[in-house]
Amino acid sequence: xxxxxxxxxxxxxxxxxxxxxxxxxxxxxxxxxxxxxxxxxxxxxxxxxxxxxxxxxxxxxxxxxxxxxxxxxxxxxxxxxxxxxxxxxxxxxxxxxxxxxxxxxxxxxxxxxxxxxxxxxxxxxxxxxxxxxxxxxxxxxxxxxxxxxxxxxxxxxxxxxxxxxxxxxxxxxxxxxxxxxxxxxxxxxxxxxxxxxxxxxxxxxxxxxxxxxxxxxxxxxxxxxxxxxxxxxxxxxxxxxxxxxxxxxxxxxxxxxxxxxxxxxxxxxxxxxxxxxxxxxxxxxxxxxxxxxxxxxxxxxxxxxxxxxxxxxxxxxxxxxxxxxxxxxxxxxxxxxxxxxxxxxxxxxxxxxxxxxxxxxxxxxxxxxxxxxxxxxxxxxxxxx
Amino acid sequence: xxxxxxxxxxxxxxxxxxxxxxxxxxxxxxxxxxxxxxxxxxxxxxxxxxxxxxxxxxxxxxxxxxxxxxxxxxxxxxxxxxxxxxxxxxxxxxxxxxxxxxxxxxxxxxxxxxxxxxxxxxxxxxxxxxxxxxxxxxxxxxxxxxxxxxxxxxxxxxxxxxxxxxxxxxxxxxxxxxxxxxxxxxxxxxxxxxxxxxxxxxxxxxxxxxxxxxxxxxxxxxxxxxxxxxxxxxxxxxxxxxxxxxxxxxxxxxxxxxxxxxxxxxxxxxxxxxxxxxxxxxxxxxxxxxxxxxxxxxxxxxxxxxxxxxxxxxxxxxxxxxxxxxxxxxxxxxxxxxxxxxxxxxxxxxxxxxxxxxxxxxxxxxxxxxxxxxxxxxxxxxxxx
Numbered sequence: 144x145x146x147x148x149x150x151x152x153x154x155x156x157x158x159x160x161x162x163x164x165x166x167x168x169x170x171x172x173x174x175x176x177x178x179x180x181x182x183x184x185x186x187x188x189x190x191x192x193x194x195x196x197x198x199x200x201x202x203x204x205x206x207x208x209x210x211x212x213x214x215x216x217x218x219x220x221x222x223x224x225x226x227x228x229x230x231x232x233x234x235x236x237x238x239x240x241x242x243x244x245x246x247x248x249x250x251x252x253x254x255x256x257x258x259x260x261x262x263x264x265x266x267x268x269x270x271x272x273x274x275x276x277x278x279x280x281x282x283x284x285x286x287x288x289x290x291x292x293x294x295x296x297x298x299x300x301x302x303x304x305x306x307x308x309x310x311x312x313x314x315x316x317x318x319x320x321x322x323x324x325x326x327x328x329x330x331x332x333x334x335x336x337x338x339x340x341x342x343x344x345x346x347x348x349x350x351x352x353x354x355x356x357x358x359x360x361x362x363x364x365x366x367x368x369x370x371x372x373x374x375x376x377x378x379x380x381x382x383x384x385x386x387x388x389x390x391x392x393x394x395x396x397x398x399x400x401x402x403x404x405x406x407x408x409x410x411x412x413x414x415x416x417x418x419x420x421x422x423x424x425x426x427x428x429x430x431x432x433x434x435x436x437x438x439x440x441x442x443x444x445x446x447x448x449x450x451x452x453x454x455x456x457x458x459x460x461x462x463x464x465x466x467x468x469x470x471x472x473x474x475x476x477x478x479x480x481x482x483x484x485x486x487x488x489x490x491x492x493x494x495x496x497x498x499x500x501x502x503x504x505x506x507x508x509x510x511x512x513x514x515x516x517x518x519x520x521x522x523x524x525x526x527x528x
Numbered sequence: 529x530x531x532x533x534x535x536x537x538x539x540x541x542x543x544x545x546x547x548x549x550x551x552x553x554x555x556x557x558x559x560x561x562x563x564x565x566x567x568x569x570x571x572x573x574x575x576x577x578x579x580x581x582x583x584x585x586x587x588x589x590x591x592x593x594x595x596x597x598x599x600x601x602x603x604x605x606x607x608x609x610x611x612x613x614x615x616x617x618x619x620x621x622x623x624x625x626x627x628x629x630x631x632x633x634x635x636x637x638x639x640x641x642x643x644x645x646x647x648x649x650x651x652x653x654x655x656x657x658x659x660x661x662x663x664x665x666x667x668x669x670x671x672x673x674x675x676x677x678x679x680x681x682x683x684x685x686x687x688x689x690x691x692x693x694x695x696x697x698x699x700x701x702x703x704x705x706x707x708x709x710x711x712x713x714x715x716x717x718x719x720x721x722x723x724x725x726x727x728x729x730x731x732x733x734x735x736x737x738x739x740x741x742x743x744x745x746x747x748x749x750x751x752x753x754x755x756x757x758x759x760x761x762x763x764x765x766x767x768x769x770x771x772x773x774x775x776x777x778x779x780x781x782x783x784x785x786x787x788x789x790x791x792x793x794x795x796x797x798x799x800x801x802x803x804x805x806x807x808x809x810x811x812x813x814x815x816x817x818x819x820x821x822x823x824x825x826x827x828x829x830x831x832x833x834x835x836x837x838x839x840x841x842x843x844x845x846x847x848x849x850x851x852x853x854x855x856x857x858x859x860x861x862x863x864x865x866x867x868x869x870x871x872x873x874x875x876x877x878x879x880x881x882x883x884x885x886x887x888x889x890x891x892x893x894x895x896x897x898x899x900x901x902x903x904x905x906x907x908x909x910x911x912x913x
Contacts, residue, residue, distance in 0.1 A: 144542075144765060144768045144769065144772070145543075146542060146543025146544070147540075148539065148540065148542070149539070149540040149542070150537075150538075150540070151536070151537075152535075152536075152537035153535075154533065154534070154535040155533065155534040155535070155784075156533055157529075157531060157532050157533070157534070157784070157785065158530075158531025158532065159531070161531070350765040350768075350769070352748075352749045352752060352753065352769050353745060353746065353749050353769060353772055353773050353776065355745075356741075356742075356744070356745025356746070356748060356749060357741075357742055359741070359745070360738060360740075360741025360742055360745055361738065361741070363737075363741060364737045364738050364741060367737060368737065380529060383529045383735075383785075384529065384735070384736070384737050384738060387529070387738055387785070388738050391738065396781075399540075399542070400542065400768075400772070
């Protein structure tokens with residue numbers, strides 16, 4: 144186990160009907176801006192339920208936050224916050240809305256050009272407006288962490304920032320709110336959570352048995368419940384486990400004290416930026432061949448993963464690793480997330496552009512050892528055709 | 529999964545040498561009272577290391593907090609805090625010192641008779657002094673939770689309280705600080721952590737797959753590392769895993785959203801109060817026969833425990849449950865914690881007194897179903913002779 148710091152002060156209120164607890168969670172005198180994405184929040188009645196729970200508080204709405212939330216849209220929200228002396232933000236939606244709200248919370252109190260929050264990865268954030276979230280889409284874990292990723296369309300840049308100032312004060316997790324999600328978003332959420340765990344787990348054995356067991360437990364649970372979450376959208380218990388699993392996949396716990404990878408995410412970001420694939424689709428394409436490309440360095444953990452998550456007991460270490468990689472690919476396909484570039488209309492002719500973009504973003508030494516080069520990434524994409 | 533609230537704002541600083549981080553963790557202008565137990569904190573140099581890290585801050589020491597910390601001793605500390613305008617407390621020790629510090633933190637700002645904190649189980653705590661901890665003994669989890677148990681010698685009463693006001697602001701976990709612990713304390717810590725998990729896990733299947741996997745991961749880890757933690761006291765990685773496992777065993781995470789038992793603890797408390805057994809010794813005596821007595825109600829989870837934690841695959845459900853109970857007993861014995869009343873000089877003639885005491889404390893409907901009676905407890909003790 145490596146040295147670590149762990150801190151996570153977000154309060155979770157979990158269960159059907161918990162939106163009513165907003166009345167206790169949000170300060171009684173707050174002037175609240177409710178941020179959300181598209182029309183689904185309104186159509187499903189969630190927005191009405193939220194505003195009803197907020198009672199007589201002064202409440203304004205700000206809709207239209209996009210998937211891959213944009214600096215441009217969010218700065219409009221910052222203008223509203225400043226103009227109307229908003230003092231509490233409430234995100235209603237999935238990871239994009241919560242990520243965007245984190246940025247608004249920090250930018251509203253930031254002196255100077257708010258874009259600097261991104262260029263310094265959040266290190267210059269000294270304070271932020273308090274905010275909470277009502278989660279409607281289990282996937283990113285943003286509801287219980289301090290990270291956010293923001294896109295600036297005019298610069299074609301997608302950048303992360305982190306700060307303890309942007310932990311949500313609370314997040315309300317009501318599994319019923321996921322019943323009306325499109326299948327594609329649920330499937331993406333399963334894959335996103337799975338690969339969040341893999342980025343923190345599938346590196347090399349490092350004497351962290353509890354972190355390993357927790358990560359394996361999250362993976363096993365996703366394997367068990369993923370297909371059922373799609374087949375039975377109103378099975379409360381399945382959706383409840385999916386929601387809590389996705390939160391725990393990226394709240395800092397399983398990554399505390401262990402090496403981390405994140406190469407799959409970095410390469411995947413380029414596929415979203417250039418070719419507009421969903422985030423989870425990019426991960427499903429990249430991960431299997433990333434694991435195969437790096438099989439030698441990851442062999443110890445691949446074998447452990449094969450045995451403990453997939454119960455693969457036969458064959459050589461290499462056999463087990465190969466079988467586990469294929470099971471992983473099959474799992475993504477089984478929930479309907481395609482794993483080949485060709486499935487998204489991309490061919491060998493697109494690879495140069497992707498690698499150029501990766502290099503231009505300085506992503507030349509990726510992974511837990513910092514030894515994954517653009518040339519490795521080229522081979523990975525070729526193998527993913 | 530049941531509805532739940534989860535909140536845990538304690539910051540963890542984990543690793544060798546992390547005591548130096550006290551300089552960042554404790555406010556620069558604080559007037560600090562350092563609370564500790566016996567002379568070992570001084571003898572091992574930990575107290576010197578702590579006071580050195582606190583630099584030029586105004587620091588006083590308060591030693592002598594007992595195992596099963598007493599109201600009487602702690603009120604002396606409250607007097608010091610009030611007299612000298614102490615505004616930050618620092619616990620240096622194990623669960624007893626941290627539990628005691630929680631009480632001092634609340635009592636120092638409490639108006640009225642501080643014993644009311646215990647009689648109301650902490651519900652009347654409105655504020656508390658801020659405090660942190662330097663953990664030296666992995667066992668109770670007090671370093672990252674909001675609970676405490678205090679004994680009032682004059683009343684022969686041992687009572688718990690809980691309050692969000694008494695979460696430690698931070699806890700420093702340095703595995704090296706455990707190297708000099710007596711074997712008995714390390715063994716007790718292994719058993720204590722194991723049974724903390726069991727109280728939150730071994731109830732009935734309730735569709736909480738992630739909580740189950742996490743609990744099983746903690747149990748499996750304790751089984752793997754427990755004997756080695758005793759055999760190789762200076763194996764850093766083993767002690768690191770033991771320390772983090774014991775913290776995670778009772779920080780609210782694995783108990784969120786699941787039924788809980790705690791009957792073993794309630795009966796065990798009587799054995800400590802009347803016959804002065806170590807807390808972990810009482811749990812090791814009670815748990816195996818508690819599981820056997822309640823085998824019918826717990827059968828589903830006992831079989832899951834047998835299969836997943838002990839890899840018992842043969843036989844009927846009853847066979848698996850019986851085998852798992854015996855493996856549990858053998859595990860406690862293997863780390864040197866005896867599991868029979870006779871091992872502690874207690875015989876059948878002591879049982880009436882224990883049951884009378886249990887009843888006088890109102891413990892007449894224990895367990896996850898509230899159906900464990902004093903008569904059941906009598907049978908459990910008879911079977912534990």
